[in-house]
Every structure is written in C-alpha cells, then in structure tokens.
Amino acid sequence: MKKTQKDIQAEIIEQLKEENEKLRKEIQEYSEIQEQNQGQSAELEIQNEELISTRYELELQNEELKRSQSEIEQLLNKFNMLFNFAPVGFLLISENYIIIDSNKIAAEFLNIPQRELIGKEISEVLHSSFKTFLDISIRKSQISVPTNIVINNNEESRHLRIDFRILENIIGTEKFILISLTDITMLQVIHQQLEESEEKFRSIFEQTPVGIYRTTPEGNFLLANPKLISMLGYSSFEDLHSINLEVEGYPLQEPRSIFKNKIEKLGEINGEINVWYRKDGGKIIVRESSKIVRDGKGKIKYYEGVIEDITEEEKLKETLNAIIRSLPDLLIIFDEEGYYLDIYTSNDSLLYAPREELLGKQINEIFSKELSSFFQKTIHSAIQGSKPIIINYELDVLGGKKFFEAIVTPIKIDAISDKQKVIFLARDITERKKIEIELVNANYEKDLFFSIIGYDLRDPITSLVTYADIFINYFDKLDKEQIKNYTMKVSEEIYTLKNLIEN
Structure with missing residues (x-):
C-alpha cells in the first residue's frame, strides 16, 4: 500500500520526536556528567589551594628557619667575640672545679697561657681558699658574693674582683660554673686616691683659716668647720647646730630672707661683705661666698659657703683710707696701659676732671696727645726700670692752673693680676714754684x-x-x-x- 504524503510526514514527525527525545536524554546525561565534573573540579581547586597554602607556609617556615639559623650564628659570633674580647675575664669550670674554657683576658689576668689553663683545677690558678668558698656557696645554693684577690705579675700587682654563677644544661643533668674576673686595679688606685683626697679635704676642712658651712633652706646648720665655730664664739658644732637662722637670725645681721632672695636670683654670691654676730653679741665683718646645691629634680638641697673674718683687715683699710683722705696730695693708681684704677685725695680741686669721669678711662682719653704721651712714657719707664721716677709738670685742673711734682712708683705684680701698676703721687707745688x-x-x-x-x-x-x-x-x-x-x-x-x- 502506497504511503501517502500525510503518512510520510507523520513518520518524519515521529522520527523527529524520537531523535529529539534521544537528544534530550543525551543532553541530560551530559549535564549530569558536567555537574559531576564541576564538583570534582571544585574539590580539585580546593585541594590545589590547600597545597599552595601549605607550600607557602613551608616556604615561610623555611625562611624563618634560615633567619633563625643566621641569627643563632650571629649570636654565637657575638658571644664568641664577647667571650674572647670582653674586658672581663671568664673561666668556665665543671662541677669538679676543672677549667673547661677560658677567654684571652682571663689568661692575661692570671698570667697563664690560655691553652695551659684548660684542664687545670681552679685552686691551681686561684687561691685555694676560693675553692672552699665556692664549694660552700654551691652546696648551700648561696648567691654569688664578689670577692677580691691580688695577683702578682712581673713585679706588678693586679687587683681582681671575682664573681661566679651556676649554669645548667637544658635538661638539667649537668652543672657548670661561670667565673668572671674584673680588673679593679685602677678602681683600687682611685679608691686610694679618693681616701687620700678625703683625708686632705678633712685636713683642709679642719685646719683652713676660713669658715666653711652648709645650711638647709629651713635655716639649720648641716656642716660647720672648727674655724667657723670658733669664729662665731661657739664651743662645738652641736652648740651652733641648735640655732635656727630662720627663727633667731643669729649670726646674721640682716634678715635671712634677703640672703635667700639674692642667692636664689643669682645662683651664687661672691665676695660679699656682711656683718655677722658672735655668740657673745660681738660683731665681726666677714667676706662671704656662697652657692646653691640642688638635687636631680632641681630642688634646693642646701646652701654651701665660705666666710672669711676680715674685721682687722677692714679696720686697717679704714685707717689707711683715713690717712689717705687726710693727705694734701693726689694719689692715683694707674695700670701699665694708663687706665685710672683708683683715685685718693682730700682735695678734689687737684683733679683734672671729676673722679667719676676719670675712673676706668685711659690717659689718652683725658689729656692732649703731647701730655698723655709724656705721662704714658713716665709710667712705662718706671715699670721697666723698676724704680721711682720724679717728674714736674704744669696742668690746668679744677682748682685752676697749678704746678705739680709727682713721684711714679711701680707696684710689683701679684698673683691676682698679671698687669703691672704704678702709684702716681702728685703734690701741688704751685706756691713753691711762685717762691x-x-x-x-x-x-x-x-x-x-x-x-x-x-x-x-x-x-x-x-x-x-x-x-x-x-x-x-x-x-x-x-x-x-x-x-x-x-x-x-x-x-x-x-x-x-x-x-x-x-x-
């Protein structure tokens, strides 16, 4: 039977449906396989990431190990350098007191070659009593107490301070003793010098002809030397210590607040003339120098000062000043450069200008070139010849035109000033000149x-x-x-x- 067109189309449609269904199934199977592959791929990616992370961590650990190894090597090198070149000697000994290791300084201190130290018992290189001391300290687990010994090397004595420390290995099965030797020879010398300095200070403090004191800001004496105690008429330091300068004021004439304000403003006082009272009420004139001593935080600890009794000196000075003031002559002190240092006269009419205009000035600032040259040459001649020179001159002074005769005498250089000076003593001879x-x-x-x-x-x-x-x-x-x-x-x-x- 011949198929119709419709039948053919129906068959084709049916075939297409079958093919489509088959294709759908294949697609579904492919999708399922694809989903499975995707799951496996994700697991692989996770595993891969874990492997990468593990590898990175291993690389970091490897770098850390290398760095640690390098640091250990550096530390070991530093330790070897410190051990061998430290200024302190080291001896490493075993529990039975045999020297296991030594650095160069220890060998030098003990005057024994480094190789020969190894294997020796500690008592062979140090005093035998030290071994006994070490043994007792270890058995009683006592903390190391430094001890000093003296080693005689080539007719020279070396003072050593010995310390020790007990060391254990990591698992605590073996003990070692590390002994350190420190050269304290210089410290001993310094200590001896310090003792000598203290003795000198004590001698100076007790025998010096000036008074030395320390007082607190509250007004109590912390320190006073015998000269100050006797200067103020007290029998002992305890007697002087009983005084409170803030309350009683003794031995000061002016209120202590003036002293404190002045010294705290200036930081120190140098050569100030004051009046102090003795215990019996008598007055003495003193030259005082003082300074503030502060602690690390800047707080005042005490005032420290020196006073010199210049009562007799001031009396003598006043007497001399009275004599000088009564002189009819003009007395001037010049230095070698012609500067006016001091002027003494009872008659200011003999001056070329008021004294305040002369003091501190140089001759060539006051007189004409010719006259200043004459005076300057006279001063130099007196100094160079080391003998007095007499000159005569005429000068128009405050009292009018007058004739003078002057004797210029050099003053020997003292320890205070390196400049030479002259005394210029001028006498008015106007009347004599007229005669x-x-x-x-x-x-x-x-x-x-x-x-x-x-x-x-x-x-x-x-x-x-x-x-x-x-x-x-x-x-x-x-x-x-x-x-x-x-x-x-x-x-x-x-x-x-x-x-x-x-x-």
Whole structure:
C-alpha cells in the first residue's frame, strides 16, 4: 500500500520526536556528567589551594628557619667575640672545679697561657681558699658574693674582683660554673686616691683659716668647720647646730630672707661683705661666698659657703683710707696701659676732671696727645726700670692752673693680676714754684743792681786808687799845694761814692 504524503510526514514527525527525545536524554546525561565534573573540579581547586597554602607556609617556615639559623650564628659570633674580647675575664669550670674554657683576658689576668689553663683545677690558678668558698656557696645554693684577690705579675700587682654563677644544661643533668674576673686595679688606685683626697679635704676642712658651712633652706646648720665655730664664739658644732637662722637670725645681721632672695636670683654670691654676730653679741665683718646645691629634680638641697673674718683687715683699710683722705696730695693708681684704677685725695680741686669721669678711662682719653704721651712714657719707664721716677709738670685742673711734682712708683705684680701698676703721687707745688720764680726774679734784680753799681763805682774807685798810689809812691816829692789839690780830689771822689750809695 502506497504511503501517502500525510503518512510520510507523520513518520518524519515521529522520527523527529524520537531523535529529539534521544537528544534530550543525551543532553541530560551530559549535564549530569558536567555537574559531576564541576564538583570534582571544585574539590580539585580546593585541594590545589590547600597545597599552595601549605607550600607557602613551608616556604615561610623555611625562611624563618634560615633567619633563625643566621641569627643563632650571629649570636654565637657575638658571644664568641664577647667571650674572647670582653674586658672581663671568664673561666668556665665543671662541677669538679676543672677549667673547661677560658677567654684571652682571663689568661692575661692570671698570667697563664690560655691553652695551659684548660684542664687545670681552679685552686691551681686561684687561691685555694676560693675553692672552699665556692664549694660552700654551691652546696648551700648561696648567691654569688664578689670577692677580691691580688695577683702578682712581673713585679706588678693586679687587683681582681671575682664573681661566679651556676649554669645548667637544658635538661638539667649537668652543672657548670661561670667565673668572671674584673680588673679593679685602677678602681683600687682611685679608691686610694679618693681616701687620700678625703683625708686632705678633712685636713683642709679642719685646719683652713676660713669658715666653711652648709645650711638647709629651713635655716639649720648641716656642716660647720672648727674655724667657723670658733669664729662665731661657739664651743662645738652641736652648740651652733641648735640655732635656727630662720627663727633667731643669729649670726646674721640682716634678715635671712634677703640672703635667700639674692642667692636664689643669682645662683651664687661672691665676695660679699656682711656683718655677722658672735655668740657673745660681738660683731665681726666677714667676706662671704656662697652657692646653691640642688638635687636631680632641681630642688634646693642646701646652701654651701665660705666666710672669711676680715674685721682687722677692714679696720686697717679704714685707717689707711683715713690717712689717705687726710693727705694734701693726689694719689692715683694707674695700670701699665694708663687706665685710672683708683683715685685718693682730700682735695678734689687737684683733679683734672671729676673722679667719676676719670675712673676706668685711659690717659689718652683725658689729656692732649703731647701730655698723655709724656705721662704714658713716665709710667712705662718706671715699670721697666723698676724704680721711682720724679717728674714736674704744669696742668690746668679744677682748682685752676697749678704746678705739680709727682713721684711714679711701680707696684710689683701679684698673683691676682698679671698687669703691672704704678702709684702716681702728685703734690701741688704751685706756691713753691711762685717762691722760686720770685727768688729768680730777685736774683736777677740783685745781679742787675750790682752790675749797675759796679759800673758807676768803677771811675771813683779807680781815681781813689790812683791818688792813693801817688801818695804812697810820691808823697815826699809833692809840695803842699799839690798835696792839697790831690786831697781835695780824693774828698770829691769820696762824696761821689757816698752819693751813689745813698741813692
């Protein structure tokens, strides 16, 4: 039977449905397989990531191990350097006191080659008593107590301080003892010098001719040397210590608050002149220098000072000043460069200018070039010749134009100043100069007078001498008339002389 077109189409449609169903199943199977593959791939990716992470961690651990190994090597090198080159000697000994290891410094301290130290018992290199001390300390688990020994090397003594520490290995099955040797020779020398310095300080403190003190801000004496105690008339430090400067004020004349304000403002006081009271009420004049001593936080711990009794010195100075003030002369102290240092006079009219305008000034700032050069050369000549020089000069001073005679005397250099000085002592000789001028004028007038008199008297005297010669030599040959004439001429000349003398 022949298939119709419709049947053919139906068959084709049926075949297409079958193919489509088959294809759908294949797609479904493929999807299921794909889903399975995707699950496996995810697991593989997770495992791969875990492997990568593990590998990274292993690499980090490896780097850390390398770094740790490098640090251990560096630490070991540092330890070896410290052990061998440290300024401290090290001995490592076993429980039975045999030396296991040593550094170079220990060998040097003990004056034994480093190799020969290994294997020796500790008592062979250190004093035998140290082994006993070490044994007792270890058995009683006592903490190391430093001990000192003296090692004699090549006629030189070395002082060593010995410390030890007990060491154990990691599992605690074996003990070691590390002994350290420190050279304290220099410390011993310093300690000895310190003791000597303390002894010197004590000697100076007790025997110095000035008073030394320490006082608290509250006014109590912390320290006072014997000189200060006796200076203030007290019998002992305890007697002086009983005084409170803030309350009683003794031995200060001015309130202590003035002293505290001044020293806290300036930090120190140098050479200040004050009046202090003795226990018996008597006054002394003192030169005081003091400073503040603070702690690490800047708080005042105490005031420390020195006082010198200058009562007699001040009395002498006042006496000298009174003498100088009573002098009619002018006394000036110049240094070698011509600077006015001090001026003393009871008569300011002798000064070239007011003293406040002169003090501290140089000669060439005051006088003309010619006069300042004259004074400066005189000062230098006196210093270089080491002897006084006398000069005369005229100067227009505050009291008018005056004549002066000055003696310039060099002063020997003292320990305080390296500049030489001179004393310039000037005396007003104006009146004497006037008298000298008057005498010169009088002498001149006298000479002139005698010159005139001599000239006027020459002729009459010559005539008289002539007539006298005639009478002596020719008297017996003269007649009476001649004698009379000559006698009259002699009489005339005598009257002439008389008139000259009377006029």
